[in-house]
Amino acid sequence: MRFSSIGYTIKQGFCNIWRNKMFSLASIATMSACIFLFGLFFAIVTNFQAMVKEAESGVAVTVFFNEGITQDEIDWIGEEIGKRVEVSEYNFISAEEAWEEFKTEYFGNDEQAAAGFQDDNPLANSASYEIYMNDISMQSTLVDYLTGLEGVREVRQSEIVANTLSDFNSLIGYISVGIILILLLVAVFLISNTVTTGIAVRKDEIGIMKLIGATDRFVRAPFIIEGVMIGLMGSILPLILLYILYNKVIVYIGEKFSFLNTLINFLPVEEVFDSLVPVALILGVGIGFLGSRITIRKHLKV
Amino acid sequence: MIKLEHVSKTYSAGIPALNDINLEITEGEFVFIVGDSGSGKSTLIKLLLKELEPSEGVITVDGKKLHTIRRRHIPKFRRNLGVVFQDFRLLKDRNVYDNVAFAQRVIGAPVRESRRKVPAILSTVGLAAKYKSYPKQLSGGEQQRVAIARALINQPKILLADEPTGNLDANNAWEIMKLLEEINARGTTVVVVTHNMEIVKAMNKRVITVQKGIIVSDEKGDDDEI
Ligand SMILES: Nc1ncnc2c1ncn2[C@@H]1O[C@H](COP(=O)(O)OP(=O)(O)O)[C@@H](O)[C@H]1O
Numbered sequence: 001m002r003f004s005s006i007g008y009t010i011k012q013g014f015c016n017i018w019r020n021k022m023f024s025l026a027s028i029a030t031m032s033a034c035i036f037l038f039g040l041f042f043a044i045v046t047n048f049q050a051m052v053k054e055a056e057s058g059v060a061v062t063v064f065f066n067e068g069i070t071q072d073e074i075d076w077i078g079e080e081i082g083k084r085v086e087v088s089e090y091n092f093i094s095a096e097e098a099w100e101e102f103k104t105e106y107f108g109n110d111e112q113a114a115a116g117f118q119d120d121n122p123l124a125n126s127a128s129y130e131i132y133m134n135d136i137s138m139q140s141t142l143v144d145y146l147t148g149l150e151g152v153r154e155v156r157q158s159e160i161v162a163n164t165l166s167d168f169n170s171l172i173g174y175i176s177v178g179i180i181l182i183l184l185l186v187a188v189f190l191i192s193n194t195v196t197t198g199i200a201v202r203k204d205e206i207g208i209m210k211l212i213g214a215t216d217r218f219v220r221a222p223f224i225i226e227g228v229m230i231g232l233m234g235s236i237l238p239l240i241l242l243y244i245l246y247n248k249v250i251v252y253i254g255e256k257f258s259f260l261n262t263l264i265n266f267l268p269v270e271e272v273f274d275s276l277v278p279v280a281l282i283l284g285v286g287i288g289f290l291g292s293r294i295t296i297r298k299h300l301k302v
Numbered sequence: 303m304i305k306l307e308h309v310s311k312t313y314s315a316g317i318p319a320l321n322d323i324n325l326e327i328t329e330g331e332f333v334f335i336v337g338d339s340g341s342g343k344s345t346l347i348k349l350l351l352k353e354l355e356p357s358e359g360v361i362t363v364d365g366k367k368l369h370t371i372r373r374r375h376i377p378k379f380r381r382n383l384g385v386v387f388q389d390f391r392l393l394k395d396r397n398v399y400d401n402v403a404f405a406q407r408v409i410g411a412p413v414r415e416s417r418r419k420v421p422a423i424l425s426t427v428g429l430a431a432k433y434k435s436y437p438k439q440l441s442g443g444e445q446q447r448v449a450i451a452r453a454l455i456n457q458p459k460i461l462l463a464d465e466p467t468g469n470l471d472a473n474n475a476w477e478i479m480k481l482l483e484e485i486n487a488r489g490t491t492v493v494v495v496t497h498n499m500e501i502v503k504a505m506n507k508r509v510i511t512v513q514k515g516i517i518v519s520d521e522k523g524d525d526d527e528i
């Protein structure tokens with residue numbers, strides 16, 4: 001195709017959108033709603049995933065032993081823990097190590113304060129296994145198992161209830177996939193309708209083109225451009241809106257629900273948008289292309 | 303240039319619109335096709351354009367057997383043919399110049415070429431002064447001239463006209479026919495379907511009469527040497 005023809009085709013595509021304003025607007029609005037919801041869920045899921053990952057990388061479960069347990073029994077418990085598939089790593093922390101850590105954490109370099117406890121380790125009974133997991137959704141199963149072991153006094157879970165977190169995450173995942181699928185169908189349907197109307201409006205013109213000897217491609221291209229442009233606009237608008245909203249919401253939650261701050265760390269907007277922008281654009285353009293492509297196949301048998 | 307051998311066309315299981323047509327039109331000829339409404343004249347034109355496929359028989363246009371032309375080569379084939387209809391079929395939202403240039407657009411001709419050729423063809427059809435007018439600002443005769451200019455801009459070897467004067471008064475009809483004759487004189491093969499027997503008689507060209515899908519007479523014109 002010649003350069004002037006490409007320019008002409010693109011111009012005709014925009015002409016289609018313009019002549020068909022109401023339908024085009026409706027399509028763009030639906031697309032926008034679609035992509036907006038998608039972006040919303042995308043942001044939530046990405047954030048939760050980051051939280052789950054963080055939770056997974058931290059100590060999930062700590063196991064304390066009965067008083068007067070022997071080193072042999074502790075070793076046996078260690079071996080049992082090591083056999084579990086969901087466990088990625090476990091470390092034995094002796095009472096002395098626990099105390100050292102506690103001291104540095106709470107007294108820092110204040111030798112004086114720590115000196116008061118000199119010979120009497122207040123954590124004498126605090127030997128433990130720290131367990132790291134590779135699949136945090138298995139945490140409650142693991143805790144049940146560990147509680148039942150001979151010689152285990154207490155099983156402590158990390159402060160983030162990882163189980164709920166990952167359950168919630170997959171629930172959101174399912175809901176969003178569901179909603180998005182429905183909305184995508186609606187969007188494809190609307191774009192298809194818009195293009196159908198466009199074809200109807202230009203029926204005479206198309207007939208003339210064919211008689212003059214226009215190729216299929218020449219006849220079809222403006223409608224493809226129309227669909228793709230609708231898709232593009234329908235994804236750029238919600239992306240801008242999401243970008244603004246995301247920052248506002250982070251600040252808002254940080255102020256109003258400050259107690260959540262220790263629990264939740266929102267990802268910076270750039271990190272979410274790094275992947276959201278290409279995904280949303282591809283989605284929008286893809287839907288636009290598909291919507292017009294299907295319609296052309298049906299109504300433009302050249 | 304155009305040859306039909308035992309061509310029949312039957313629309314979905316009815317009586318045939320064309321029945322065993324045999325016909326040859328040589329290069330440079332001017333041919334009228336006449337006949338009552340519903341006798342199959344438009345069907346014949348559509349077959350020549352490969353808008354329709356014949357139910358039987360072989361059609362040859364410009365040396366090509368139409369049934370051998372692949373779907374994706376139809377556009378290229380049609381560029382050899384100019385077509386004009388009773389209802390003009392102009393684009394209402396474009397002016398005269400753009401309507402004619404549109405035919406160049408469609409075949410991907412460079413804009414530079416259009417700028418040169420469109421004014422030339424508009425003066426051939428006598429519309430050079432009205433290139434900025436829109437179809438609704440023109441008379442029927444003028445609109446048909448635009449349509450003829452559009453049909454000719456890509457220099458087709460054959461011009462097919464399906465009742466080109468059907469919507470025109472006697473004067474305009476005459477002028478359009480004279481224009482078609484002029485175009486024929488420059489070498490284009492012209493096939494005109496018409497009802498206007500007065501003009502047909504006066505012009506002394508070859509006349510093919512169709513009745514109920516059958517050719518009932520084929521009379522050579524006085525000044526035809528063929
Ligand atoms: N698309 C069609 N489907 C079914 N029948 C048609 C169609 N087009 C034309 N016909 C029939 O074919 C016959 C010839 O029509 P047509 O070629 O248009 O005649 P003319 O142009 O001579 O008036 C008529 O009986 C008409 O009703």
Ligand SMILES: [Mg+2]
Nearest residue numbers: 343344345464
């Ligand atoms: Mg007819």
